[in-house]
Amino acid sequence: xxxxxxxxxxPLLQAGGFSASVDAFAWEPxxxxxxxxxxxxxxxLLGSQxxxxxxxxxxxxxxxxxxxREATGQVQxxxxxxxxxxxWRSYAASLPAAAGHQWVLLPEAARHAAALDTFLLLPxxxxxxxxxxxxxxxxxxxxxxxxxxxxxLWERALQAGEAVALEAEGISAYRCQPDPDxxxxxxxxxxxxxxxxxxxxxxxxxxxxxxxxx
Numbered sequence: 001x002x003x004x005x006x007x008x009x010x011p012l013l014q015a016g017g018f019s020a021s022v023d024a025f026a027w028e029p030x031x032x033x034x035x036x037x038x039x040x041x042x043x044x045l046l047g048s049q050x051x052x053x054x055x056x057x058x059x060x061x062x063x064x065x066x067x068x069r070e071a072t073g074q075v076q077x078x079x080x081x082x083x084x085x086x087x088w089r090s091y092a093a094s095l096p097a098a099a100g101h102q103w104v105l106l107p108e109a110a111r112h113a114a115a116l117d118t119f120l121l122l123p124x125x126x127x128x129x130x131x132x133x134x135x136x137x138x139x140x141x142x143x144x145x146x147x148x149x150x151x152x153l154w155e156r157a158l159q160a161g162e163a164v165a166l167e168a169e170g171i172s173a174y175r176c177q178p179d180p181d182x183x184x185x186x187x188x189x190x191x192x193x194x195x196x197x198x199x200x201x202x203x204x205x206x207x208x209x210x211x212x213x214x
Contacts, residue, residue: 011169013045013078015065018054020047022067023102024170026122027078037064038078041120041166042110042173045103052092052103059105060085083107109175112136121163121174130154133163133176141180143187149196156186 010021024044030037040059045052059065059080068075080088087108094101110120112135119136123129134150137157145153157163157176162183166173190196 009071010046012068012070013043013055013065014068015055015058015063018051018058020045020051020055020103022046024168025067026166026168026171026173028164028166028175036077038067038076038167039081040078040105041081041107041175042122042168042171043105044170045105047100049101052101056090056103056105060088080105081107083109112139116140118175118177121176123172123174126172129172129174133157133174136176137178141178141183143180143184145187146196146199148199149187152190152196156183160186 010023011025013020013022022043023046024042025040026042027038027040030039045055047055055065062079062082062085065078066075067078089106089108091104091106092101093104106122107120108114109116109118110122117140119140121129121132121136123132130150130153131147133154134145134147137153138145154163157178160179160182162178163174163176166175187196191198
């Protein structure tokens with residue numbers, strides 16, 4: 001990332017007595033209302049290498065952390081989404097201008113090549129979202145899909161609740177859980193109603209998977 005945000009204006013993630021600034025994150029409420037915490041699906045941390053390692057280790061253990069905002073005094077409890085410690089990866093980068101480091105924490109579900117039915121989309125732009133969804137979906141369902149259907153597939157996923165926008169700052173994120181049987185029925189109906197067409201040629205996406213976490 002080129003720019004270095006003002007760390008003093010960013011939320012602060014604290015765990016086990018260590019803290020790091022958060023320049024981007026995506027979350028959803030825990031399904032159990034009594035838990036009163038956030039499930040983190042993506043988080044980008046800024047700080048010293050020692051602090052980042054310590055916070056990361058505690059998050060991986062499933063420990064509860066706090067996300068606080070100095071400007072508003074708001075404090076929220078949070079933990080990584082319960083995907084298991086081996087389902088998370090970290091990507092580090094040094095920030096010479098800020099004399100610190102950045103760690104991006106991603107679950108396995110965000111990888112295009114992951115062998116998971118449920119997946120996480122992190123589009124860089126709104127225009128990229130439907131194509132990114134198509135590429136992830138095409139890899140995971142045993143159905144003949146065509147790239148020209150990408151916008152219809154994406155709008156259908158949102159309407160059916162198979163793609164849900166996560167609460168996020170500094171990034172866009174969607175948690176997706178396709179229903180192959182429902183998708184098969186909806187494709188058949190859409191073709192019969194001529195909402196989508198069956199183009200001639202290969203049904204697969206001809207473009208490269210640029211920008212996809214593998």
